[in-house]
Amino acid sequence: MYITRNILLVSFICSDVGGKTLHTWAGIEDGRHLNEEITHLVKTDERFEKIKGNIEKVDVLIIDEVSMISAKVLHQVQVLCKEVRNSSFIFGNIQVILVGDFYQLPPISNQLNGDNGKYCFTLPWFDDYFQHKICLPLIHRQTDVSLIKCINELETGEVSDESVGFINSLNRPIENEEAATQLFAKNLDVDIFNYKKLNTLEGKLKVYKSKDEGSHHYLNKFLAPKNLALKVGCPVMLVKNLSDKLVNGLRGVVTALDTYSVDVKFILHDKDITSNIKTTKFTTFDLVDKTILAKRVQLPLKVAYAITVHKSQGMSLHNVVVNCENCYQAGQVGVAVGRAVSITGLRVLNFKKSLCKSHSIQVKGFYKNINLGHVDANLTCCRKEQLSESNEEYDDTCGDPPVVNPDIDSDYEFFYFCFNENEDAFIEQVQTVRSKEALSNVMKEFIDTPMETIMLSFEEDIRHNYQSFDNWFKNQYSVIEDIGLNCYPEDVHKFSQKHRNDFFQNI
Incomplete structure (x- = not known):
């Protein structure tokens, strides 16, 4: 049996649960809010009365696709639950279950809101609270053994020659390919494909123009497009939560085009539901200055013949064409191929083994330490009272927490044996080895590309003149360090987005 990478991290045994996004529920x-601000709003603002009820009444909180939940988000939800419930226990003594796969795509960072996109398991209190970790071996989406084995290898980044041959065999036409969902790594490729596909659809084209205010830089980052072109019969996807049922990522088909709204037929729980979608407001908020940097009023829809791999995570697709071009993130190809229900409805284009990136040592360290742990009969093992002060004040900007049981290569062990009497010499040797390994990893990005020959020559020059290059790098690092000392306060807990903006502006 091939073991999947789905991980269930539990603090209690659960019962019933209602479904909605974590951001909506909390x-x-x-x-955009600091912990103190969102706590005050939920406790006192009548607009958050429903949110307050969610937190006060819930018995069990199950968070799915937890790999996409950042450390900052999970910590904020934990603090919010504890404060709203006036409890000394983590999460306010709510029973919490996390379900996810850290070999899939990581959280998306949001530097404007001070979220560096770190994995939630890097939180200082994570292992202490989520003591029981269970690997679930049963596959529900696929039944083909070869496909399951291939997906597991793609996710970990350790792909065998057998699986490479298997993936290459999937580059062939499939039945009903015209109606298949296309997956791309980049939004630009998605938009180009959707534009071409929409032009082939018969019917009258209607364009909905947005109303914009503020910075063009941030306006261009909104998922809702400036000009939304639609036809009756084209597939679309919601890009914002509108209700508990109409959520971000839900796909449907346009059935009618009105002057200021669109009728879309969605399939919810195997039932067709037609909803009239009206314009809504999208904003980008500056957490430091408390101002709106950009605002767009537009229909919360995108044409969805093609979608990004990120948007597809969690979906099951019966007909899908995966374009691997630009899939440079670890686990990205695995997530894309893993959306397919069967081989017959899957086509894979532009695959190269060099696209299969290995995950960080943090993820590997996490998977090396999966075990059930000790379970008390009364479940007191899962009830953790107030965090220590250092953990309670956890700041996502303060650097990575220590890696749990990192892999140590034999080369490093050799260096340690030789230089254990001279720590400085040992550190310098290890850094040199890691720098050269990093260079090799960078070079993998250019294999089978037009730049490969040029970059190989560049790599050779660096290796032959490594000391000169290393000295140059250290000089640059020293300059950057000086800028940092001038921009950041000495107390790391006082770092803010303004300090980071000043730093990068000076750079």
Whole structure:
């Protein structure tokens, strides 16, 4: 049996649960509020009365696709639950279950809101609270053994020659390919494909123009397009939560085009539901200055013949064409191929083994330590009272927490044996080895590309003149360090987005 990478991290045994996004359930929106601010709003603002009820009444909180939940978000939800319930226990003594796969795509960072996109398991209190970790071996989406084995290898980044041959065999036409969902790594490729496909659809084209205010830089980052072109019969996807049922990522088909709204037929729980979608407001908020940097009023829809791999995570697709071009993130190809229900409805284009990136040592360290742990009969093992002060004040900007049981290569062990009497010499040797390994990893990006010959020559020059290059790098690092000392306060807990903006502006 091939073991999947799905991980269930539990603090209690659960019962019933209702489904909605974590951000909606907790009322944290796009993360624009500080912990103290969102706590005050939920406790006192009547607009958050429903959110307050969610937190006060819930018995069991199950968070799915937890690999996409950042450390900052999970910590904020934990603090919010504890404060709203006036409890000394982590999460306010709510029973919490996390379900996810850290070999899939990581959280998306949001530097404007001070979220560096770190994995939630890097939180200082994570292992202490989520003591029981269970690997679930049963596959529900696929039944083909070869496909399951291939997906597991793609996710970990350790792909065998057998699986490479298997993936290459999937580059062939499939039945009903015209109606298949296309997956791309980049939004630009998605938009180009959707534009071409929409032009082939018969019917009258209607363009909905947005109303914009503020910075063009941030306006261009909104998922809702400036000009939304639609036809009756074209597939679309919601890009914002509108209700508990109409959520971000839900796909449907346009059935009618009105002057200021669109009728879309969605399939919810195997039932067709037609909803009239009206314009809504999208904003980008500056957490430091408390101002809106950009605002767009537009229909919360995108044409969805093609979607990004990120948007597809969690979906099951019966007909899908995966374009691997630009899939440079670890686990990205595995997530894309893993959306397919069967081989017959899957086509894979532009695959190269060099696209299969290995995950960080943090993820590997996490998977090396999966075990059930000790379970008390009365479940007191899962009830953790107030965090220590250092953990309670956890700041996502303060650097990575220590890696749990990192792999140590034999080369490093050799260096340690030789230089254990001279720590400085040992550190310098290890850094040199890691720098050269990093160079090799960078070079993998250019294999089978037009730049390969040029980059190989560049790599050779660096290796032959490594000391000169290393000295140059250290000089640059020293300059950057000086800028940092001038921009950041000495107390790391006082870092803010303004300090980071000043730093990068000076750079």
